Amino acid sequence: MLDLAIIGGGPAGLTAGLYATRGGLEEVVMFEKGMPGGQITQSSEVENYPGIVDIVSGMELMQEWPKQCMRFGLKHEMAEVVRVSRPEGLCYKIELSDGSSVGAKSVIVCTGSTPRRAGFDGEEKFFGRGVSTCATCDGFFYRDKEVAVIGGGDTALEEALFLAKICSKVYLIHRRDEFRAAPSTVERVMANEKIFPVLNSVPVEVYGDEMGVSGLKVKKKESGEILDLPVPGVFVFVGSDVNNGVLKQEDGSFLCDMSEWGEVVVDLAMRTSEEGLFAAGDVRIMAPKQVVCAAGDGANAAIGAIAYVEHLKREKLC
Ligand SMILES: Cc1cc2nc3c(=O)[nH]c(=O)nc-3n(C[C@H](O)[C@H](O)[C@H](O)COP(=O)(O)OP(=O)(O)OC[C@H]3O[C@@H](n4cnc5c(N)ncnc54)[C@H](O)[C@@H]3O)c2cc1C
Numbered sequence: 240m241l242d243l244a245i246i247g248g249g250p251a252g253l254t255a256g257l258y259a260t261r262g263g264l265e266e267v268v269m270f271e272k273g274m275p276g277g278q279i280t281q282s283s284e285v286e287n288y289p290g291i292v293d294i295v296s297g298m299e300l301m302q303e304w305p306k307q308c309m310r311f312g313l314k315h316e317m318a319e320v321v322r323v324s325r326p327e328g329l330c331y332k333i334e335l336s337d338g339s340s341v342g343a344k345s346v347i348v349c350t351g352s353t354p355r356r357a358g359f360d361g362e363e364k365f366f367g368r369g370v371s372t373c374a375t376c377d378g379f380f381y382r383d384k385e386v387a388v389i390g391g392g393d394t395a396l397e398e399a400l401f402l403a404k405i406c407s408k409v410y411l412i413h414r415r416d417e418f419r420a421a422p423s424t425v426e427r428v429m430a431n432e433k434i435f436p437v438l439n440s441v442p443v444e445v446y447g448d449e450m451g452v453s454g455l456k457v458k459k460k461e462s463g464e465i466l467d468l469p470v471p472g473v474f475v476f477v478g479s480d481v482n483n484g485v486l487k488q489e490d491g492s493f494l495c496d497m498s499e500w501g502e503v504v505v506d507l508a509m510r511t512s513e514e515g516l517f518a519a520g521d522v523r524i525m526a527p528k529q530v531v532c533a534a535g536d537g538a539n540a541a542i543g544a545i546a547y548v549e550h551l552k553r554e555k556l557c
Contacts, residue, residue, distance in 0.1 A: 249277020
C-alpha cells in the first residue's frame with residue numbers, strides 16, 4: 240500500500256513528489272505515462288520561471304526536476320493510469336493500463352490539460368516555435384510585432400486584449416461573423432485600435448523556416464480570397480481538454496466534484512470533495528496554466544497529503 244500516488248509527472252506532479260518525500264512520506268510513486276516534465280517540454284523558449292534569468296527551452300527548464308525528487312526517494316513508474324477509485328473503506332485503488340492495480344492511502348491528480356488545435360497546415364510543425372496557446376507565456380517574445388489570434392470565445396478575446404498591450408497589431412481571426420464572448424469583452428475588443436478582427440475567415444496554413452513562423456494564410460469563407468498575414472506569432476485559442484479521465488468511474492460519474500468544464504473542484508489547499516484526494520496544476524479549477532503555479536499547487540497538495548496520511552497512520556485507519 241502506497242502512502243501517496245501521484246498521477247502525472249509535469250511541474251505539479253514532480254513538485255508534489257519532491258515535497259511529499261522530503262516531508263516524510265515513505266512509499267510515494269509518481270505514475271507518468273511518458274517522460275517526466277509535462278507539456279512545457281514542448282516549448283522552445285521559457286523566460287518567466289522565477290530565478291531562471293536566461294531564456295531556456297522547456298526541456299532545459301525541466302531536466303533537473305526528476306533528479307531532485309529521486310534524491311529524496313520519489314519513485315517514478317512509467318505507466319498510464321486509467322482510473323482512480325475508492326471501492327471500499329478509506330483507501331484508493333489506482334488502475335493501470337496493463338490491467339494491474341495498486342492501493343494508495345492518498346492521491347494527487349496532476350494530469351494537466353491539453354489545448355485543442357485548430358487543425359490548419361503547419362500548426363503542429365510550428366507548435367512551440369511561433370504557434371502558441373498561451374499569451375502570458377509567449378506574448379512578450381512578440382513585443383512591438385504583429386501577431387494573429389485564432390478564436391472567437393472569451394479566452395481568445397481576453398488574450399487578444401492582453402497581446403494588444405505588448406504587440407503592435409493583433410489580427411483576430413474568427414470563423415463566424417460575430418464573437419461568442421461576453422458583450423463587455425467584445426466591446427473592449429472592438430474599441431481597441433490595435434486589434435483587427437478578421438471575421439468569417441479560417442486559418443489555412445502557417446509557414447516559416449527553421450527560425451520559426453513568418454506568416455499565416457487565412458481564407459475568407461465567402462469569397463475564398465486568401466489573406467497573407469506577415470506575422471511571426473500565431474496564438475490559437477479554440478478551447479482545451481482537461482485530462483480528467485482518470486477520475487471517471489465505471490458508471491460514468493466522477494470520483495469527486497467537477498466544474499461544468501470538467502476541471503477538478505479544489506479548495507485553496509488543493510483538496511477535492513473526496514478526503515485524501517487532491518488535484519494540482521492545469522487540471523484544477525481556475526488554473527492560471529503556468530509552470531510556477533502548477534509547481535506551487537503540487538507543493539500545496541503534498542503538504543495536505545502528508546497531514547492526511549499521518550492522521551490515517553495515527554488513527555490506524557488505513
Ligand atoms: C508550448 C507551450 C508553451 C508553454 N509556455 C509556458 C511558459 O512560457 N511559461 C509557463 O509558465 N507555462 C507555459 N506553458 C504552460 C505550462 O506548460 C503548463 O501550465 C504546466 O506544464 C502545467 O503543469 P501540470 O503539471 O499541471 O500539467 P502538465 O505539464 O500537462 O503535465 C501533466 C502530465 O501528466 C501526464 N499524464 C496525463 N494523464 C496521465 C495518465 N492517465 N497517466 C499517467 N500520466 C498521465 C502527462 O503525460 C503529463 O506529463 C506552456 C505550455 C505549452 C504547451
